[in-house]
Amino acid sequence: xxxxxxxxxxxxxxxxxxxxxxxxxxxxxxxxxxxxxxxxxxxxxxxxxxxxxxxxxxxxx
Numbered sequence: 001x002x003x004x005x006x007x008x009x010x011x012x013x014x015x016x017x018x019x020x021x022x023x024x025x026x027x028x029x030x031x032x033x034x035x036x037x038x039x040x041x042x043x044x045x046x047x048x049x050x051x052x053x054x055x056x057x058x059x060x061x
Contacts, residue, residue, distance in 0.1 A: 003054060006050075006054065010050045
């Protein structure tokens with residue numbers, strides 16, 4: 001149950017973070033393609049970090 005709550009929390013943070021980042025990029029005039037690429041990269045990194053975080057917690061480290 002804690003894991004589900006943790007993932008929900010992380011997803012919420014990622015969602016709001018993305019919105020902020022995309023707004024920032026729109027401000028600097030990046031086109032839609034670049035916004036998509038950067039969003040995907042940030043999303044991928046966030047998922048990797050989340051997995052590592054939960055692996056460490058589950059191993060009792």
